[in-house]
Amino acid sequence: MPVTAAAGLVGTGGSAWAVGREEVVAALRTTADGNYDGSDLWLRYMPVSDPGLLRKYRESVTTVIVENADRNKVYRHSTNLSMAPGSTERLVETTLAAARDELVRGLGGLLDQAVPVKTSPGDRIPDGAVIVGTRDSSSAVRQYTSADDLAPVGDDGYLIRSFSRGTQRFTVIAGNTEAGALYGTFAFLRRLQTHKPITRLDISESPRVKNRHLNNWETVRLYAGNNASGTGGLSGENGTIFNFAATGASAGRNLPVILDRYIVVARAMASVGINGITINLVNADNVYLTAQYIAQEAALADALRPYGIKIALSINYTAPTDPRFAPDTLTNEQLDPHGDEFRGWWNRRARMLRDSIPDFTGFTVKANSEGQPGPQDFGDDHGDGANAIAAAVAPLGMKIYWRTFVYNADVDEDRLKRAYLEFGYIDDERRPDGTRGRFLDNVFLQTKNGPLDFQAREPVHPMFGRMENTNQALELQVTQEYTGQDEMLCYLAPMWEEVLKTDTYATDERGRLLGKRLMGHIVDGTAQRHSDTAIVGVANLGNADNVTGHHFSQANLFAFGRQSWDWTLDSADIAADWVRMTWSNREHVVGTIVKMMMGSWEALVSYQTPLGIAHQFRSSDHYGPNPAERLARDDWSPVYYNKADSVGLGYDRSPTGSDFTAQYFPTLEARYGNIGTVPENLLMWFHHVSWDHRMRSGRIFWDELVYRYQMGVQYVTWMRLTWDSLQPSLDARRFSEVKAKLAIHEADAGDWRDTCVNYWKEFSGRDNPVDDGPLSIKIVVNGRTIGGFDLSASSYTIPVAAGASPKITKVKPADRAARYEILSQADDVPGQAIVRVTKEDFFGPIVKNYVFIMEHDTVL
Structure with a gap:
């Protein structure tokens, strides 16, 4: 049960707002017991466990001062807005009230005592005061923070500064806007949550990207529903985060x-700076544009608005033809993007939304993709369609996010080439005034990080940097469609860091390399001077207790927000903060869990799609493997991507193949197009690799490929064993739930390894390599050296001569860096021995438990 400000009392002048200690302690006791469900995400605010640090924090924070917290009430359309009966959260009417309440909740929990809130500093600022506000709202902020100080942080940024005046020590958290002050409040609380210093602060932060949004995909790819399978809802709900049309027992819990x-x-x-959410699936249902739903959306917007969050909708291009909008409907013949009827319809519908939601941000559009209608159905192109709707909503200050996830098979045989071929020429088109780029200024092209479809590792999409004259939004997938869904522990921040810090080698119009050209520079606008910028995360927030379906999936939502705010952050630092805020501040717990997280993505790549093989998922759910699958549509089929034959594996996109590499800037074009220079982790994205190709490890490709599959599983084994060791340090329910997930994870990782490797064997004609893997060993039993162990096997039969000892007398690791431990010996024959071999490899620790079944040798 969260600690809320609802128990407090607000006075006037300098009187205090306080939460009763008994209520604080009772609430914390509830969240501290073994049945905590993860529902507070990373905002749990457990008491600081280090007595010395707790004493210092209590000395540094004695009072909160928020002036005029209730003055600037946010717009509220819904007169009947209310919390559901029995709620522990509460509605607020201003952003500063949200900041104030968060400090009451957070400090009350972290300091294990109530901290009074004053509405005025009075004649003398108390020692240990924390002052929050803007120069407009707060006399204290005006006194200690100048306009020049705040100017560089912009609308969303903040300052956190420590001041010392004689015996007075206090902290000022200030923004140019109330949203900035709120972001600063969360940043300050994050320091306490992670046991960082809160004195002598001089912090100035602002987001590198302006629009930091989520796309919520409702029930499609939903892995956070509260039913047993995690894909739907109980009690009449559909499993997603927001209730619009729940039935049965939940009918009374629908919006408003x-x-x-x-x-x-x-x-x-808000705690990680996400400032927008498109609330429905990109395969849009027109019901969200009806009057009934707009009223519900307005209520949702009212509740989110104090936290700096604005809503948007996904729309269907042909929505004007839907009879639900009669008499205001159009015919197909009237869907001319250059005509007044089409633009007028979208303007009217947008005005309906604006009348109820004045800060409504705009529309996301998936057009001419996977059965969704679009302008190409009527002889127009993406520029025509995007500009038509953009022009209709531009007078209302709205934006259009037009997704570039298109792959019309008629465009090119290679699916990866199609998006740029459909959009690039529009960006290059010359305008009447001599400038280039036909897309309007309020259009964002929303492009996935890679050219295929949210695979665990892809090369960066060549459109980034190539679309110099068009606003581009980077689309990342927070929900783990291809990265383990709600079953596998896969921390995605290292992947996003790799993407954002990849050098595009973008050039100017004269072919000169840009000074700032990393993907992050393209996205934040500094590379090509784009002033309006965006990052979008595809999320599937659900009604499961922990909201994300897997406790560790919360880390991906946290990381998305932090990296959207500042893409230069280190993913390990983000992980450490999340662990401290979510699990524990005990150093051994933090270090262990962070290590698990940081190798989890690379491990998943290894047991699913190593060395650049792509999209080997079964079509039914995009979770398990099926490399042999052939579907009605070629480019949905795993065989389309693996191209397995007797020669080798992988899709040739080099100049001698599809020449996809030509879509990149010259440096990457040359690097990716040459099998000798392409990064090996992208090898099969660009080349058909022969089974005997010599890898940089010295192994042939076949051997390296099999060992990578095995290493991925071996890392998951290490994670499972390591998690078990943390049981004394973690709360019971969450520990057991993650433990159960890791058991599934290990089994399913093994299925990926065995299914894929066995299928590749049919083409390579080779057995699994032995004796040269990172965890390969030979053992000595009764003077005989025995090896040849396939690392994919679960156990091994060892023949022992009659009367001979079954004891393992020596273990010989193939890799000098590997370590072993004999966990058990066979006392007799038949019997069993177990040897555990470990090694720290390039993405983390790997473990293999060799189970040896000692049996009588009938031959000897």
């Missing part, structure tokens, strides 16, 4: 009723 989880998610989003 606000549920606790809406406010928890709003607080969590």
